[in-house]
Amino acid sequence: EMQLLESGGGLVQPGGSLRLSCAASGFTFSNYAMSWVRQAPGKGLEWVSTISGSAYSTYNADSVKGRFTISRDNSKNTLYLQVNSLRAEDTAVYYCAKHRMGGLHDAFDFWGQGTMVTVSS
């Protein structure tokens, strides 16, 4: 059974950092591009970052460029999002999502349950 389990969220002060993790199982992790998508409380979905299966290619939304870094460890079947210089507007549930057929430009066919990041003093 396919699973994506996010962790690492929490309450952090403005300017702080966190590392979010997404542990994958039930599929050949290295064959699939992965993405992070966030959702602020009561708001819609916002794409954050994407990484190819080999980790060769990464993409980030302009709103997080220079502050967030996506990475993966295929030996551990784990996706990461290092979030630095956090702002109040980064408060959201962060979901990891698997790309359907593995390519970068593909729909997200499986999502984790999310991890909440709250930025507040």
Add this chain to the structure above:
Amino acid sequence: EIVLTQSPGTLSLSPGERATLSCRASQSFSSIYLAWYQQKPGQAPRLLIYGASSRATGIPDRFSGSGSGTDFTLTISRLEPEDFAVYYCQQYGTSLPYTFGQGTKLEIK
């Protein structure tokens, strides 16, 4: 950036009725890069449709997608009680960033 605008913002219908949700893009793109998701409160989104018209695994055939260019539609032929949720369209094409529409809330009338 391709902006996706969904309409209506809220759709009030009864079980058994037909729902038609619209997603309009600010510029044309290939329909192979258009998806629809369903999200229920407290849950992660679920992929319904990819490539504008292909149903994802396990999705009932009352869900269908259509469209091309800048205009896309999700149709639910006969609403079941479990279909009342928020629906998002998304483009995931080669023109980054990937973007989502703002969502359509489908509520019970």
